[in-house]
Amino acid sequence: xxxxxxxxxxxxxxxxxxxxxxxxxxxxxxxxxxxxxxxxxxxxxxxxxxxxxxxxxxxxxxxxxxxxxxxxxxxxxxxxxxxxxxxxxxxxxxxxxxxxxxxxxxxxxxxxxxxxxxxxxxxxxxxxxxxxxxxxxxxxxxxxxxxxxxxxxxxxxxxxxxxxxxxxxxxxxxxxxxxxxxxxxxxxxxxxxxxxxxxxxxxxxxxxxxxxxxxxxxxxxxxxxxxxxxxxxxxxxxxxxxxxxxxxxxxxxxxxxxxxxxxxxxxxxxxxxxxxxxxxxxxxxxxxxxxxxxxxxxxxxxxxxxxxxxxxxxxxxxxxxxxxxxxxxxxxxxxxxxxxxxxxxxxxxxxxxxxxxxxxxxxxxxxxxxxxxxxxxxxxxxxxxxxxxxxxxxxxxxxxxxxxxxxxxxxxxxxxxxxxxxxxxxxxxxxxxxxxxxxxxxxxxxxxxxxxxxxxxxxxxxxxxxxxxxxxxxxxxxxxxxxxxxxxxxxxxxxxxxxxxxxxxxxxxxxxxxxxxxxxxx
Numbered sequence: 001x002x003x004x005x006x007x008x009x010x011x012x013x014x015x016x017x018x019x020x021x022x023x024x025x026x027x028x029x030x031x032x033x034x035x036x037x038x039x040x041x042x043x044x045x046x047x048x049x050x051x052x053x054x055x056x057x058x059x060x061x062x063x064x065x066x067x068x069x070x071x072x073x074x075x076x077x078x079x080x081x082x083x084x085x086x087x088x089x090x091x092x093x094x095x096x097x098x099x100x101x102x103x104x105x106x107x108x109x110x111x112x113x114x115x116x117x118x119x120x121x122x123x124x125x126x127x128x129x130x131x132x133x134x135x136x137x138x139x140x141x142x143x144x145x146x147x148x149x150x151x152x153x154x155x156x157x158x159x160x161x162x163x164x165x166x167x168x169x170x171x172x173x174x175x176x177x178x179x180x181x182x183x184x185x186x187x188x189x190x191x192x193x194x195x196x197x198x199x200x201x202x203x204x205x206x207x208x209x210x211x212x213x214x215x216x217x218x219x220x221x222x223x224x225x226x227x228x229x230x231x232x233x234x235x236x237x238x239x240x241x242x243x244x245x246x247x248x249x250x251x252x253x254x255x256x257x258x259x260x261x262x263x264x265x266x267x268x269x270x271x272x273x274x275x276x277x278x279x280x281x282x283x284x285x286x287x288x289x290x291x292x293x294x295x296x297x298x299x300x301x302x303x304x305x306x307x308x309x310x311x312x313x314x315x316x317x318x319x320x321x322x323x324x325x326x327x328x329x330x331x332x333x334x335x336x337x338x339x340x341x342x343x344x345x346x347x348x349x350x351x352x353x354x355x356x357x358x359x360x361x362x363x364x365x366x367x368x369x370x371x372x373x374x375x376x377x378x379x380x381x382x383x384x385x386x387x388x389x390x391x392x393x394x395x396x397x398x399x400x401x402x403x404x405x406x407x408x409x410x411x412x413x414x415x416x417x418x419x420x421x422x423x424x425x426x427x428x429x430x431x432x433x434x435x436x437x438x439x440x441x442x443x444x445x446x447x448x449x450x451x452x453x454x455x456x457x458x459x460x461x462x463x464x465x466x467x468x469x470x471x472x473x474x475x476x477x478x479x480x481x482x483x484x485x486x487x488x489x490x491x492x493x494x495x496x497x498x499x500x501x502x503x504x505x506x507x508x509x510x511x512x513x514x515x516x517x518x519x520x521x522x
Contacts, residue, residue, distance in 0.1 A: 042285075042508060043282040043421075043508075044285065045258070045277075046506075046507035048259045048273060058274065066264075066272060069263070070191075070264075073253075075202050077250055077253060078186065078187070078202075078254075079206050080249070081142065081206075081246060082203050082204060083206030084146070084210070084239070085179045086214075087213060087239060088172065088176070088240070089172070089176060091236060092156075092169065094232075094338060095232040095235065097218070097328050097334040098218065098222055098232040098334060099230060100165075104159060104162060104165055105161065107162075110162045118172060119173060119439040120170075120436075120440060121171070121172075121173030121177070122174070122177045123177075123433045125174045125177035125178075126181070126429045126432055126433035126436070127429075129181055129429045129432075130181075130425055133185065133429070134286060134421060134422060134425045135286060138257075139186060139254040139255060139256045140256060142179070143250035143252075143254065144247070145176070145182075146243060147251070148171075149175035149176045150240045150241070150242070150244035150246075150247055152172040152175060153172060154236060154237050154241060156169070157232075157236040157237045157240075180431075180432035181429045181432050183203060185424070185428060186254070187203070187415065188416070189283050191276065192275065192276055194359075194360055196412055196416065197356050197409075197412055198353075200356065200408050200412045201408055202356070204404075204408035204411070205348075205353060207352070207404055208344075208345040208346065208347070208352060208404070209349065211344050212342050212349075213345075214345075216339075216342070217235060218338035219335050219338045222334060256284075258273060258283065259273075259283070277506040280515060280517070280518050281415070281419045281424060282419070282421050282424075285509045287421070287509060289422045292421075292422035292426075292511050293423065295420075295423055295513060301478055301479065302418070302431075304471060304475040305431055307471050308468050308475065309407070309410055311438065311467050311468035312373075312465070313436075314441050314461075315403055315438075315461045315464050316407070316439065316442070319397065319400050319401060319461075323344060323397055326383075326393075326454070327340050327341055330390045330393060330394070340394065344397060344398055344401040347399070347402055348404045351404065354405070355368045355371075355372065355405040355408065356408070365409050365413050365522055366475060366476035368409055369406045369468070369472045370472055372403055372409075373466070374469070375399045376402055376403035376461070377465045379397065379398070379399030379400035380396065380400060380465055382395055383396035383397065383458035384396075384455060384461075384462055396458075400461055403468075407435065414431050417479070417512060417521060418511075419510065419511050419512040419515060420509060420511030420514070423511050442460070475522075476522050479520040479521075486519065505517065
């Protein structure tokens with residue numbers, strides 16, 4: 001269970017200061033190399049709090065008001081970014097039913113390859129993301145990449161054949177790779193572990209909203225009858241321009257850290273930092289540690305998180321890339337197929353919010369993942385074996401969309417259970433990259449020789465969801481064992497006489513394994 005899910009400690013916070021330097025050492029002067037190393041080891045948020053003055057007490061009412069203020073500023077921007085990344089990613093799905101394949105003269109598995117290469121580029125780009133995100137401001141990196149993938153989306157309208165389409169999709173994958181790591185890191189800065197769950201769900205609901213909007217957009221642009229400039233080309237241009245605008249909003253209005261939030265007063269910033277210090281995962285530390293990177297190789301939990309992500313993403317890759325085409329293969333016309341794909345978004349939104357609320361109030365992340373996999377398994381069964389009825393096939397497609405909520409639990413689980421700045425940045429990039437691995441495998445199960453029913457791909461959905469549920473249970477038991485092991489090892493109580501030592505511990509750049517007081521949530 002989440003040890004902080006029911007209540008987080010209300011702590012004393014500080015008031016206004018006239019100046020701020022998060023890297024200074026005024027509170028603890030550096031007297032030797034040991035102290036200097038310790039200074040570098042502490043999070044920037046610690047020094048920010050230490051330099052504040054005029055102590056005041058944070059009441060529950062003040063914390064609720066602060067959360068609402070942050071919610072209205074931070075979450076909508078993240079929601080817009082995630083909505084557009086999904087729409088831009090799956091726009092190829094809608095363009096396919098609008099005549100793209102015929103116009104570009106795509107043959108055999110070329111459409112599948114174009115979808116797959118997006119995720120290959122996505123996966124490769126996670127390597128530089130893991131390096132860059134500890135060095136550069138996260139929100140600025142996100143805003144820049146949103147602008148660039150908006151440009152890549154618009155440029156897809158210029159595709160004239162398979163090669164030019166492939167080029168546009170590769171660039172789109174490179175720039176969209178930043179979205180999940182950035183949003184995981186940003187969300188974890190502003191909320192405690194239990195508070196973060198519903199906020200993750202809100203921005204991740206952009207996936208479901210994107211499915212609904214995508215269906216409407218596809219239907220609208222299919223009404224364009226222009227022999228010289230097809231509707232799918234106009235669609236890519238419009239979507240790209242909207243994304244670029246959202247990118248600039250992100251660049252200028254989303255703060256890189258709570259310490260740089262212009263919409264918060266100085267007392268509010270300190271109040272927030274004190275409040276989220278219970279996470280013991282830090283806010284910002286540029287000090288790269290090779291030991292933390294190597295620890296990832298010896299962490300069974302991360303291997304299991306990666307495996308579950310891949311298994312779930314295989315199914316999501318099948319549905320997001322081919323759902324509109326599958327519905328069209330039932331005998332519906334392209335505009336109707338686009339509209340019939342919209343309920344998938346409703347299922348995604350509903351499951352995402354239910355899971356977010358459930359994790360916030362009951363924790364049990366593992367159980368919520370399994371609960372979402374069950375309708376996914378049923379949907380895979382209907383898609384595979386109820387081939388004689390359109391209603392059964394449609395119901396199967398809609399049910400499989402419940403698995404989209406599992407990914408947000410995995411993202412939030414990673415953000416909550418991985419500590420140490422270097423380890424965190426690499427881990428979120430690794431899990432995000434695992435998402436692309438699943439999406440590489442998923443579309444490849446759709447082979448031209450299996451058309452129009454694609455039975456092997458549908459059976460793949462059934463099998464991977466079953467395996468994902470099983471591996472989630474294994475991960476649950478691992479976390480229970482790891483917490484019991486930590487409980488048997490008392491924390492080392494050193495330098496107890498040093499003022500503020502306990503507070504320093506909350507902001508030390510230690511991994512979840514190195515910190516004896518860190519407890520995993522499950």
